[in-house]
Amino acid sequence: MAAEADALHEVAAVRTRSFVLEGREITGKRMDMSRIDEVVHVGDTEIWEVHSSQPIPHSFHIHDVQFRILTVDGSAPPPQLAGPKDTVYLMPNVRYRLLVRFEDYTDPALPYMYHCHMLLHEDEGMMGQFVVIEPGQEDQVRVVETRSWRFGWCNGLEVSGRRAPEARPTGFPNLRDPPHGSVGS
Ligand SMILES: [Cu+2]
Structure with missing residues (x-):
């Protein structure tokens, strides 16, 4: 059956990543x-373990993929959390294990986001970036400078960040500095 062939299976997971949401940081980092x-x-299929480590909830959203919630504090998810998701509401101090498969759309220089979907939190930096690459492209992973920083992080890269990209290696001063270069100006 096609549905069965498409299903996510925990046994297929090749690694586990952990994301802790606290304050305006994800695992100690702001965007x-x-x-x-x-x-x-x-x-690859992966398990992403996410939780809010403080007495308030967060909401974890992953771009690019739909995932399945494997467990909620070790138990099977209730029916309303059993289907395909792209966002999971994180009750305080409850651990969610997500089964995620990254199927397509690779680019070592065009990242996807994961972020808290409480938009104030997101706007204050509760977001991170990931790239989906072909094995062997590790040395091509880099950030792309765009002129769209003024439109905001999320929309900047997703919607309007495609024009005039200028590749540069990671580790440069971050984009809070005004972008330079004359493309489009
Ligand atoms: Cu949040």
Whole structure:
């Protein structure tokens, strides 16, 4: 059956990543457009463990993929959390294990986001970047400078960040400095 062939299976997971949401940080980091936080291989299934480590909820959203919630504090998810998701509401101090498969759309220089979907939190930096690459493209992972920083992080890269990209290696000063270069100006 096609549905069965498409299904996500925990036994297929090749690694586990952990994301802790606290304050306006994810695993101790705020969003930085000059940093790629996670590098994923296309075709891989992974387990992403996420939780809010403080007495308030967060909401974890992953671009590019739909995932399945494997467990909620070790138990099977309730029916309303059993289907395909792209966002999971994180009750305080409850651990969610997500099964995620990265199937396509590789680019070592065009990252996807994961972020808290409480938009104030997101706007204050509760976001990270990942790229999906072909195995062997690790040395091509880099950030791309765009002129769209003024439109905001998320929309900047997703919607309007495609024009006039200028590749540069990771580790440069971050994009809070005004972009330079004359393309389009
Ligand atoms: Cu949040």
